[in-house]
Amino acid sequence: MFAINLGDDGAELRPLEPWQAEKFFAHIDRGREYIGRHVGLPDIVKDVPAARAFLQAYADKAAADTGRIFGIWLEGTLVGGVMFRTMDVAQGTCEAGCWLEPTAAGRGLVTRAVTVIVDWAVEVRGIHRVEWIVASANQASINVAKRLGMTHEGTQRELYLYRGERHDEQIWSVLAPEWRKRRAA
Numbered sequence: 001m002f003a004i005n006l007g008d009d010g011a012e013l014r015p016l017e018p019w020q021a022e023k024f025f026a027h028i029d030r031g032r033e034y035i036g037r038h039v040g041l042p043d044i045v046k047d048v049p050a051a052r053a054f055l056q057a058y059a060d061k062a063a064a065d066t067g068r069i070f071g072i073w074l075e076g077t078l079v080g081g082v083m084f085r086t087m088d089v090a091q092g093t094c095e096a097g098c099w100l101e102p103t104a105a106g107r108g109l110v111t112r113a114v115t116v117i118v119d120w121a122v123e124v125r126g127i128h129r130v131e132w133i134v135a136s137a138n139q140a141s142i143n144v145a146k147r148l149g150m151t152h153e154g155t156q157r158e159l160y161l162y163r164g165e166r167h168d169e170q171i172w173s174v175l176a177p178e179w180r181k182r183r184a185a
Helices: 018-030 048-064 109-123 139-147 176-184
Strands: 011-015 068-074 077-088 093-100 129-135 151-162 165-175
Touching (some): 018 077, 068 109, 077 109, 093 109, 109 139, 109 176, 139 165
Parallel strands (some): 093 129
Antiparallel strands (some): 068 077, 129 165
């Protein structure tokens, strides 16, 4: 297994795999309420078997080259993650996403981790368009999109039902030439 250093604060980015289901479940359980405010992951990962199934689905996506999932580790503890929810290499598109425990919020971990995976998608996999789809109420995630230099393309009003309420969803994106220009600056 590999780890990518995310800075001098002991943060690392590592693949998440089915054999890590217990740690993944414990992490989701620690942040269940906080993560679940805007992300449905805690509703899916209700126990260790569900955690294993979720991670297996991403292992299958990785094998099919249609998605990836990575954990953000801080001083050896899983505190969040980033993913490519979808990836269509033939079309050159993907959707990145994230989640984080409250104890790890405000440290720039997600921005650093997403920078690593977008670099990989653009420079290694040849992805042309990276999307960031976010609940309009999730200001922290919107701020990540802004810090990454993404463009707000629009808001889909009352697009989806989550926990009994209708929610707006924003679409942000960055194109490969924009990403490269920003990274070179």
